[in-house]
Amino acid sequence: MSFTPALTHLLGTALPIVQAPMAGAQGSALALAVCQAGGLGSLPAAALSPDALRAELAVMAAQSQGLPWNVNFFAHVPPVPVPEQEAAWRRSLAPFYAEHGIDPASITTGPGRSPFSDELADLVAPFRPPVVSFHFGLPSPALLARVRAWGAKVLSSATTVEEALWLQAQGVDAIIAQGLEAGGHRGFFLTRDLSTQMGTFALLPQIVQAVSVPVIAAGGIVDAHSVAAAFALGAAGVQAGTAYLLCPEATTSAVHRAALQSEAARHTALTTLFTGGAARGIVNRAMRELGALDNQAPAFPLATSAIAPLRAAAERAGRGDFTPLWSGQNASACRAVSAAEVTRSLAQGVPASTRITAIAQSLAHAHRTGSTWQPTEGWTELSAAEAYAIQASVAKALGWFPDGPRAWKVGGTTDISAAPLPEVRPSPASQPVTWVLPAGQDEVLIEAELAFRLASAPNEADPMACIGTVCVSVELIGTRLAEGLSAPANWKLADQGVHAGLLIGEAQPAARFTAFTPSDWQAQACHIRVQGPDGAVAVHEGRGSHPAILSGLQPLGTLPWLARHARAQGQCQNSGLRSGDLVTTGAWLVVKVRRGDLVDVGFDGLPGVRLCIA
């Protein structure tokens, strides 16, 4: 089975959410706000002059703080102007010119929208945008090669299965499946036949089936429910436009905002009136009186200049009669809230499994490359159960446990009420637990800890009374430490530290520990005996060193201290530790072991554990 990387891994974002580039309705402010909320913010370049584009790119490059962002270009083939067609177009607009007192002779001609070109590539190259998306196909292979040379990921829209296959053959990194519900221009480029165009939920699964690159659903994606539906149909991510149009960070005009918030937004249609290309907008006077599709408009983008003065005149009077009121079919979720809030509400629909895969892949990547992993809002919203699933997934991705899943330490002070409790794996000394190191790795650090499972929530008066079982926990920490990756803070939620851990000691019922007093805990001695393949033996010893103990707290106060600490760190949302939680007591002893070693780990008064490092 082929492995499709999570879209987030491909794009470098925390969330599989792309803010649709929307020429004329937004600039860098919206894009940056979405980037900061964990999505991929997009800067639309199509309607910008070279100077304006340079200025916006400079803002993106300076303020994106290392987060990935997208710049979007049109890739249409400019049509050859046909003077007779232009004249017929203007004749059909003549009554409206007269009504608004516009002299047709004063209207300039011009394309209005320029496709991506060598000049634009020269302009953009110094800013090295991490992602470049195209609408209306792709630029020439030579131009595309220039974009790739910056290291940018390339996306483009497909409106049919044929277009998706064509884009895949050109080597795009991901395909945006643009359904018929979508606001703005149809991105079609292999056909102009509108009868080929499908709704998002008909198009998306067909494209997903046909291609092997990740598919991003666009069109009618406005809230968590539609995001969830897109993922259910195989989307690797979503691209939402209309949902962001009322955000304060967007530059949507006043007449456009008013239309989106009115009853009129329920009625959208495709029209060629405003640019010559078929695009979806809220039905307005021009569409009603001139015919949304059945009109004289020249080919895209040549129709733009003749209607522009009518738009300006009507807008001056506060009306959107000639304004392209681009909107998708579902503007019902459009709210005047921040882009971060829109992004957050869309993120609620991303399935937990996708979030887990996404975060696990980026953590594993950070681990492999030694790069810093930036926690984002998407991370802090994870439940503890999801965090542990991520831990398992990271360990799997890194090959920590190639022989299959084992009992995980679900420990520390995180609220794990929603997480499955780990199976405690008995390991009598006669049967060593085999610990298989990943290929190419011959040594590893292990950490021995005591772990308690709580029989009841601790109470201040007698915290030790809550301990139900005690066992030895041995954690494999070397893969990170050996590679010099420090700063485990980012990993906190996945575990109290950095470890893939196993509870491998035999669980001891509390009854066996009536003699186990708080001061035993403080003074508890641990030993790790390592016997190498050559028979040489090294014995390491250590004692309790939990920070609570080191900072002078009496052991009796340690459990409540852990609970308070967990609350302060935001690692548990409820009252703290409760029955069933596992608590590890901090590092007791860390030792480097090698492939072939036989390792005995023990604490005074507890049965030991034997590990075979293979």
Ligand SMILES: Cc1cc2nc3c(=O)[nH]c(=O)nc-3n(C[C@H](O)[C@H](O)[C@H](O)COP(=O)(O)O)c2cc1C
């Ligand atoms: C106001 C507006 C402007 C748009 N401009 C662009 C654009 O410049 N480039 C582009 O690739 N897509 C553009 N689109 C289309 C979007 O990329 C996307 O397909 C669409 O917004 C998705 O449907 P939705 O609006 O229902 O979310 C625009 C859409 C809107 C609503």
